[in-house]
Amino acid sequence: MANGFDPDSSPDLSPEATDLLRRRSQVLSSSYRLFYSEPVDVVCGQGSHLFDAAGNDYLDVYNNVPGIGHSHPRVTEYVSAQLATLNTHTRYLTEAVVSYSEDLLATFPTALDRITYACSGSEAIDLAVRLARFATGHRGVIVTANAYHGTTELSAGLSPSLGENNPLGPDVVTVEAPDGFRDDPATASAEFAARIRTAAEDLEERGIGLAAVLVDSVLSSDGVQPEPAGFLAEAATVAHEFGGLWIADEVQPGFGRTGTMWGFERHTGTRGDTQPGPELPGLEAPIPDIAVLGKPMGNGMPISAVVTRAELGEEFGRRVRYFNTFGGNPVSIAAARAVLEVVREEDLPGHASTTGAALAQGLSDLAQDFFLLGQVRQAGLFLGVEVVDPEAPRAADPARASAVVNGLRDRRVLISASGPHANVLKIRPPLVFGAADTDRFLTSLADTLASLRA
Amino acid sequence: MANGFDPDSSPDLSPEATDLLRRRSQVLSSSYRLFYSEPVDVVCGQGSHLFDAAGNDYLDVYNNVPGIGHSHPRVTEYVSAQLATLNTHTRYLTEAVVSYSEDLLATFPTALDRITYACSGSEAIDLAVRLARFATGHRGVIVTANAYHGTTELSAGLSPSLGENNPLGPDVVTVEAPDGFRDDPATASAEFAARIRTAAEDLEERGIGLAAVLVDSVLSSDGVQPEPAGFLAEAATVAHEFGGLWIADEVQPGFGRTGTMWGFERHTGTRGDTQPGPELPGLEAPIPDIAVLGKPMGNGMPISAVVTRAELGEEFGRRVRYFNTFGGNPVSIAAARAVLEVVREEDLPGHASTTGAALAQGLSDLAQDFFLLGQVRQAGLFLGVEVVDPEAPRAADPARASAVVNGLRDRRVLISASGPHANVLKIRPPLVFGAADTDRFLTSLADTLASLRA
Numbered sequence: 001m002a003n004g005f006d007p008d009s010s011p012d013l014s015p016e017a018t019d020l021l022r023r024r025s026q027v028l029s030s031s032y033r034l035f036y037s038e039p040v041d042v043v044c045g046q047g048s049h050l051f052d053a054a055g056n057d058y059l060d061v062y063n064n065v066p067g068i069g070h071s072h073p074r075v076t077e078y079v080s081a082q083l084a085t086l087n088t089h090t091r092y093l094t095e096a097v098v099s100y101s102e103d104l105l106a107t108f109p110t111a112l113d114r115i116t117y118a119c120s121g122s123e124a125i126d127l128a129v130r131l132a133r134f135a136t137g138h139r140g141v142i143v144t145a146n147a148y149h150g151t152t153e154l155s156a157g158l159s160p161s162l163g164e165n166n167p168l169g170p171d172v173v174t175v176e177a178p179d180g181f182r183d184d185p186a187t188a189s190a191e192f193a194a195r196i197r198t199a200a201e202d203l204e205e206r207g208i209g210l211a212a213v214l215v216d217s218v219l220s221s222d223g224v225q226p227e228p229a230g231f232l233a234e235a236a237t238v239a240h241e242f243g244g245l246w247i248a249d250e251v252q253p254g255f256g257r258t259g260t261m262w263g264f265e266r267h268t269g270t271r272g273d274t275q276p277g278p279e280l281p282g283l284e285a286p287i288p289d290i291a292v293l294g295k296p297m298g299n300g301m302p303i304s305a306v307v308t309r310a311e312l313g314e315e316f317g318r319r320v321r322y323f324n325t326f327g328g329n330p331v332s333i334a335a336a337r338a339v340l341e342v343v344r345e346e347d348l349p350g351h352a353s354t355t356g357a358a359l360a361q362g363l364s365d366l367a368q369d370f371f372l373l374g375q376v377r378q379a380g381l382f383l384g385v386e387v388v389d390p391e392a393p394r395a396a397d398p399a400r401a402s403a404v405v406n407g408l409r410d411r412r413v414l415i416s417a418s419g420p421h422a423n424v425l426k427i428r429p430p431l432v433f434g435a436a437d438t439d440r441f442l443t444s445l446a447d448t449l450a451s452l453r454a
Numbered sequence: 455m456a457n458g459f460d461p462d463s464s465p466d467l468s469p470e471a472t473d474l475l476r477r478r479s480q481v482l483s484s485s486y487r488l489f490y491s492e493p494v495d496v497v498c499g500q501g502s503h504l505f506d507a508a509g510n511d512y513l514d515v516y517n518n519v520p521g522i523g524h525s526h527p528r529v530t531e532y533v534s535a536q537l538a539t540l541n542t543h544t545r546y547l548t549e550a551v552v553s554y555s556e557d558l559l560a561t562f563p564t565a566l567d568r569i570t571y572a573c574s575g576s577e578a579i580d581l582a583v584r585l586a587r588f589a590t591g592h593r594g595v596i597v598t599a600n601a602y603h604g605t606t607e608l609s610a611g612l613s614p615s616l617g618e619n620n621p622l623g624p625d626v627v628t629v630e631a632p633d634g635f636r637d638d639p640a641t642a643s644a645e646f647a648a649r650i651r652t653a654a655e656d657l658e659e660r661g662i663g664l665a666a667v668l669v670d671s672v673l674s675s676d677g678v679q680p681e682p683a684g685f686l687a688e689a690a691t692v693a694h695e696f697g698g699l700w701i702a703d704e705v706q707p708g709f710g711r712t713g714t715m716w717g718f719e720r721h722t723g724t725r726g727d728t729q730p731g732p733e734l735p736g737l738e739a740p741i742p743d744i745a746v747l748g749k750p751m752g753n754g755m756p757i758s759a760v761v762t763r764a765e766l767g768e769e770f771g772r773r774v775r776y777f778n779t780f781g782g783n784p785v786s787i788a789a790a791r792a793v794l795e796v797v798r799e800e801d802l803p804g805h806a807s808t809t810g811a812a813l814a815q816g817l818s819d820l821a822q823d824f825f826l827l828g829q830v831r832q833a834g835l836f837l838g839v840e841v842v843d844p845e846a847p848r849a850a851d852p853a854r855a856s857a858v859v860n861g862l863r864d865r866r867v868l869i870s871a872s873g874p875h876a877n878v879l880k881i882r883p884p885l886v887f888g889a890a891d892t893d894r895f896l897t898s899l900a901d902t903l904a905s906l907r908a
Contacts, residue, residue, distance in 0.1 A: 033775070323485070332756065
């Protein structure tokens with residue numbers, strides 16, 4: 001994991017935090033990792049800020065779950081009211097889940113008209129791939145070479161970024177992701193589609209067939225790769241040729257982060273944020289066949305969803321079934337309703353677009369002075385910055401990236417790193433990130449970079 | 455699914471409920487099922503009661519998620535306070551997750567000393583089986599013939615109760631569950647262990663090896679089979695002989711339902727509810743190697759956990775990793791803390807024991823009069839009643855069971871049916887089920903049975 005705490009180190013922590021670290025290691029499994037050379041102990045959050053026990057204010061430029069801001073009062077209000085009233089499952093009739101579903105579907109192209117709820121992105125990806133395999137009768141799934149799609153056995157098997165000890169699933173093949181820094185932008189899209197084609201042909205020749213191309217709508221663990229916009233539509237067209245589906249992993253980009261309600265809209269040109277999309281036909285149209293939603297959906301309350309066309313899921317629902325005890329429970333739905341309302345009322349896609357552009361401009365300005373910043377990539381409030389060896393401008397430099405991340409952490413600014421070489425700064429704050437936050441971030445980064453040069 | 459609503463029927467519902475039913479079918483996927491010939495629309499819950507929009511009071515004798523009662527004020531209080539303060543993931547240091555973990559582990563035998571959190575029972579089962587396979591180097595998993603363990607691809611593949619269109623996973627084998635009604639109680643335990651042995655030998659001969667025996671601590675979908683107490687310890691001993699693990703699925707029986715804090719305690723004689731257990735050695739001791747917790751853990755807030763020995767999970771954690779964004783988030787932990795406190799303060803295991811015994815006695819009394827009640831099985835507030843053809847006393851009668859379930863629903867008493875023949879009444883109320891609730895249930899059941907005889 002990029003940016004992990006080394007438990008064998010001796011961080012300079014308060015006695016309380018040191019004690020907590022010790023107790024933690026005695027109850028939580030060894031799977032658990034902490035962030036940063038010096039872990040952060042947080043006790044409360046507000047907007048895009050986190051606070052430790054001493055009252056220190058950390059600027060959160062990392063967390064994409066609390067999209068509408070930490071501790072948003074409307075989430076608290078709706079969830080509390082629902083918890084005090086009713087929390088049960090979907091085998092009784094309840095209004096809340098139906099009306100929320102209607103509102104959520106209205107933000108998608110009309111063809112995407114049915115929802116299934118689950119608890120986590122992993123569960124939703126797992127279900128989406130089962131659906132795709134059942135609907136197509138094929139088994140093969142194509143993912144990008146450093147993809148991350150989840151932690152169930154099936155979704156971990158679709159996540160090469162988890163490393164060599166995490167085996168890929170049977171019938172899962174990888175293709176190199178576009179690389180906005182090193183590819184020729186004029187041909188990157190066609191080349192990505194060609195790699196999909198080769199992989200699909202290979203699956204066909206092996207008698208496996210293509211069930212789905214599963215891709216983040218902004219490639220995240222591949223190093224934050226939003227460009228060239230449109231490349232997913234081109235890839236999807238190839239998938240459809242082979243009878244496969246396009247599964248859009250919107251777990252990170254969804255709910256406004258990329259400047260549109262859904263990340264796939266940057267690729268398809270389909271409609272924006274809060275309005276119903278145009279009527280579109282089935283497989284031929286370059287819109288996703290399945291969209292998978294998660295992280296920011298409930299601002300941290302566990303909820304995720306699979307959105308697809310009625311006919312695509314019909315046989316599966318009838319013959320295989322799917323019931324998720326907590327999936328679509330009215331309390332998680334209450335949180336999701338609060339999120340959807342705030343995203344619309346505050347036009348967070350628009351805000352992400354504006355603020356993200358300002359951040360990108362500030363970062364590009366810094367890159368003029370600091371040659372270890374190799375390239376700035378941005379779609380809304382999803383930004384990646386290549387950290388390179390200043391002497392070898394396209395050579396990934398994970399050590400310097402780590403120094404930047406931890407230098408910012410020392411200045412109480414939280415980001416992380418990503419990408420196959422762990423050298424891409426991952427800048428992905430809550431969507432309510434404001435102008436003052438942008439200034440503080442850029443100032444702290446300039447200070448960090450200056451200190452690294454000194 | 456036993457006891458499902460037939461969408462092609464025309465139930466006698468209010469105009470509002472009919473409209474909601476129509477809207478629901480236009481947004482939720484075809485996987486969704488409703489309970490009962492006439493679905494119930496619920497708007498609020500309190501203790502062991504649910505209420506519809508007209509204010510009708512339904513007695514909840516079915517739901518095992520709200521163990522401490524529907525809409526429990528302490529859950530609302532703790533969750534609201536935490537939501538207004540902080541909700542984030544486990545890569546920062548947070549006190550709440552550590553102190554809850556300490557308290558939860560204190561209810562287990564000392565050897566079970568590490569926790570990993572997830573969102574749902576399915577995710578936790580999925581992780582438990584991955585852990586078992588990694589730790590043993592074997593692939594085979596033995597489950598009971600009508601088991602249900604979850605909805606991810608891996609856990610659905612361990613769930614033969616999902617039916618013939620849901621394929622079992624590779625290297626998953628089934629054994630017949632004990633049948634408290636038809637087996638000889640003197641030999642049932644040894645016969646179950648012998649079936650495990652045969653399956654394990656088969657896995658070994660095929661070069662697959664035994665990774666785990668995965669069993670509900672009270673067999674639920676196999677028809678509510680709690681007896682003979684001890685049979686799981688005997689089965690586990692066989693598993694250990696073959697180098698496999700015992701994974702105790704506590705998703706349903708855990709947190710006091712069976713009269714002890716954990717369902718496996720009925721089988722192992724290990725310690726009770728709130729005290730640390732004895733120091734026990736590793737694989738040889740007949741305690742579970744892995745316990746999987748879920749449903750009632752957060753009274754409906756999505757949270758689940760895998761509890762195991764530190765050394766068993768260590769290599770997996772170091773080499774494979776596991777991170778679950780929502781797993782162990784402080785808001786779900788706040789709900790879990792409320793549950794654990796109430797379970798202890800109100801001695802809900804003890805209450806389940808007493809109330810369950812009273813229910814079992816009342817049911818046995820009814821069985822004297824109504825010959826369609828074939829056998830009453832009970833462990834705490836987990837009860838199963840065989841519904842049989844009165845003319846052929848051991849012949850499962852799913853039609854009569856369905857008539858009883860729907861007759862009770864007409865009297866606003868909610869139960870369901872279970873088992874390979876869907877003929878076992880599943881009686882499994884919130885643990886706060888009281889004496890008046892017991893009376894009302896038994897009276898309504900007597901009335902239903904009388905009307906069916908009429």
